[in-house]
Amino acid sequence: MQGASEDGTGLRFPILIGDIGGTNARFSVVLDANSEAGEPRIVQTADFPTIDAAIQAAVLDRSSVQPKSAVLAVAGPVDGDEIELTNCPWVVRPKEMIANLGLADIVVLNDFEAQALAVVALGEEHMEKIGGGTPEPNAGRVVLGPGTGLGVAGLIHALDHWIPVPGEGGHMDIGPRTPRDFEVFPHIETIEGRISGEQILCGRGLVNVYRAVAAADGKAAPFTKPSEVTAAALAGTDAVAEEALSLFVTCLGRTAGDLALVFMSRGGVFLTGGIAQKIVPALKAGNFRAAFEDKAPHSALMRDMPVYVITHPLAALLGLAAYARAPSLFGVQTDGRRWRG
Template identity: 40%
Template sequence: MSLPDVALVGDIGGTNARFALVSAGGVQPQAIEILPCVGYANLDDAVVDYLERSGVGAVANVCLAVASPVRGAEVRMTNNHWHFDINEMRDRFGWQAFKVVNDFTAMALGVLHVGADKLIHVCGGGGNPARPKLVIGPGTGLGVSGLVPIHNGWVPLVTEGGHVDFAPTDDIESAILTILRQRFGRVSVERILCGQGLLDLYQAHAEIQGVAAALDTPEKITAAATGQGDPLARQVLGHFCGILGRVAGNAALTLGSLGGVYLCGGIVPRFADFLLDSPFQAGFEDKGRMRPLMESTPVHIVTEPYTGLLGAAEALNNPEVA
């Protein structure tokens, strides 16, 4: 393959860096490699290694999605030691185009190219495909993005919607808010709707009920809730899903996302069957006079593991993405 034939795309997280090649103007990733970030001193070393592994000595166009805020040319990863300057990287490798986008912005753009076989319908009707789409999902934090239609495509929204205030709706949630406020001060929805948040929610429920919090990781809580029938774990994971439904519903109302709601990230697909029978739908649809609107809005779980790479490729080709 020659320089003009392929572009490099990447999805850089706190633990792993996913790289792939895409044909010029295309979005389908090829030669996907997952490299551990800890194995490389910095991004440039990982890029060199990947290009050697893939048999492509150089590329002209690159787009990387990063789990970090993107402000200016200097990028520092939030959860690993990598940092780089966009302009210095472009000059070093001689790239003609080098775009860097937030990982959840890429996730939103990737949803445009996810096949129907990678979507699990949760609830809702047909919606209106010409209206905005909401992309939301718990992982290390709570990512929130959206897609707004324009004449020839879509514009992704860069938001920090995961940091809105957590609003309790009953006495138990008020008690949970008190417990979490004592630990963290201000409590955002991200404090609950993320991996660590699931553990914090579990510990808060245990404290309220006066029982031991026997499980010490979100993975153990999920396993106990879905496979072992642990009553407390099932209650907590169900509550987690209900809160996620409410928050997603609130965001959908704000964005007007009749085009659909897409649940992304690394957590929800692990317990998709549980979520389908959870309070998620009730939380999503319980919006008073807006219930008919919510009932018509389709909600899907995205199970495509490389949505971020699809989104990086879309971002490279999308003129609305700087």
């Protein structure tokens, strides 16, 4: 099927879809309204000077299909004709992409809008439940994912549409609560004097917590990578790493619970991204759920809210594909975020 949808709201096929994170960029092409996303092309953002160069090398130079439109999800707020990514030096310039890449129509979304759309597109076989009751079918939902940064989005159902609510919730404050927190938190690296979600709940945040735990007890902190901390913690070979991951999980539970209250997420809270997938055993250990539910006077409400880890490795691409095929099903506002040639 070539051309736009009959109601005029759709994009012309084939449609390039892209999930642009701080570290990796994932691309695919949706050929028509009846097609799933094609073979994914995954590149590291550091390997290319611009997103245009990445698309050219990863997609256009490797396929005879010439996309006519694009739906791109980027890790950062979408504002104006030059869109800077929060944790990546790329700048998305849709007008230049139209001129350079042969595209006629570009929609740019926040990356966690795409993750929110994926919640609707994915089945339960792509989710691992972390406690709680049965989700209400059309109730509010929250998606959050610790990765290069901390992404957050809401998802609400209104007027027969699923409406993603993007934001920068990963930059909310996180503070100490327990006596041990007050020993560790003074050693956590701050950003302009404060501790935001991204200072704890992301890859470098886990390393920050690991170093802070070590500093609080005057111990060595030899690990420098999140994967090293996670591996040692899950294997039980390093007590500092174990405590760091436990505190990470507790803070993730607190933050997830706060967001669940904001969106009254009786439809579920969804953890996404590679870190969440790798630490499922730690998330099931009990302290995540305890922190999530510890929201007096609403603890009973929180106990009923289900939490899921999205286990599909390319969830955002599936969300983008669902939107590309039938944008009229979703309440995605494109004013100021759509460019036509």
